[in-house]
Amino acid sequence: MRGFIHTVIGMRTIFLADRKCALTVSGLYLGMVDTFERAAELDPAEKHFVELKPEGFHAVRFCFDDAFLLSPPEQISLYYTRTGVALFCGGFLREDASLNVLWQRRLRGGLFTLTRQQKVQLVCENEGGFAVVNLPDAFESCEISEAGELLLLEGEDCFALLTSSGEVKVLSEGRVLERGACVKAEIPFHDSMGHSAVAEWTEGVMTACSIRTAREPKPATYALALFESALIGADCTPFLSPALQEKAAALGEFLGQYTSAVLTEREDEVGLVYPRKKNVFDVRYFRTTIEDGRIANIEEVP
Numbered sequence: 001m002r003g004f005i006h007t008v009i010g011m012r013t014i015f016l017a018d019r020k021c022a023l024t025v026s027g028l029y030l031g032m033v034d035t036f037e038r039a040a041e042l043d044p045a046e047k048h049f050v051e052l053k054p055e056g057f058h059a060v061r062f063c064f065d066d067a068f069l070l071s072p073p074e075q076i077s078l079y080y081t082r083t084g085v086a087l088f089c090g091g092f093l094r095e096d097a098s099l100n101v102l103w104q105r106r107l108r109g110g111l112f113t114l115t116r117q118q119k120v121q122l123v124c125e126n127e128g129g130f131a132v133v134n135l136p137d138a139f140e141s142c143e144i145s146e147a148g149e150l151l152l153l154e155g156e157d158c159f160a161l162l163t164s165s166g167e168v169k170v171l172s173e174g175r176v177l178e179r180g181a182c183v184k185a186e187i188p189f190h191d192s193m194g195h196s197a198v199a200e201w202t203e204g205v206m207t208a209c210s211i212r213t214a215r216e217p218k219p220a221t222y223a224l225a226l227f228e229s230a231l232i233g234a235d236c237t238p239f240l241s242p243a244l245q246e247k248a249a250a251l252g253e254f255l256g257q258y259t260s261a262v263l264t265e266r267e268d269e270v271g272l273v274y275p276r277k278k279n280v281f282d283v284r285y286f287r288t289t290i291e292d293g294r295i296a297n298i299e300e301v302p
């Protein structure tokens with residue numbers, strides 16, 4: 001999976017999206033897609049026209065060909081697996097192009113306006129100038145407050161720290177625990193053990209961070225828990241045999257710079273996602289061997 005991937009006739013293509021949308025390929029309706037996947041065998045040489053259309057949002061359209069498989073458009077991420085390619089689509093624009101002012105607030109001598117016009121934006125106006133900050137849809141119901149010399153945007157499950165001129169210092173999902181000059185928040189990792197980071201920022205600089213674990217893994221998910229823990233810098237030794245515990249510090253170098261871990265059909269095998277270029281990723285597979293209830297060996301497999 002490293003390097004260039006040659007396309008093949010009948011490439012297995014998995015479609016996923018960040019919201020429910022209708023999938024059409026070469027004029028044929030294939031069903032609804034969201035985080036529940038749809039799969040099709042597509043030949044890039046046939047240049048299939050693909051459309052993903054959520055209700056109330058503009059469609060994302062593209063030609064599934066060799067050029068697309070090397071450099072997808074901004075709204076598409078490609079994940080090359082050993083059986084084909086998975087395609088994830090997000091960032092859909094609303095069909096309603098009218099300008100909706102959600103609120104206006106005056107803080108620190110400036111005027112801040114939250115708007116929605118196909119996407120959510122914060123307009124920052126002060127004596128220093130004018131700036132527009134693009135925000136994820138989750139900020140549509142956020143509020144703004146002072147946080148020391150910065151400003152805090154806080155939604156139900158998201159937050160951002162930015163300057164009064166619109167420079168974003170922190171933007172994340174998560175729940176704010178403490179407000180003021182020091183902002184404290186809990187950020188979920190959405191992994192099998194329910195890990196979260198509890199972090200503190202002062203003037204946009206992280207000053208403290210700790211990892212919380214919500215639940216212990218079952219033996220059947222030890223492999224996934226190991227790779228997820230290594231990714232976020234949590235302690236991996238509870239999953240390792242005594243012989244491997246001595247090599248735990250070298251695990252990161254052995255695995256390299258991956259961005260996430262995914263399940264496969266096998267309990268002892270996990271796919272690790274590695275960035276190749278912008279919006280293009282390779283999935284490499286690692287298999288573990290369990291001895292006496294602990295992982296005794298890790299090997300990369302085709």
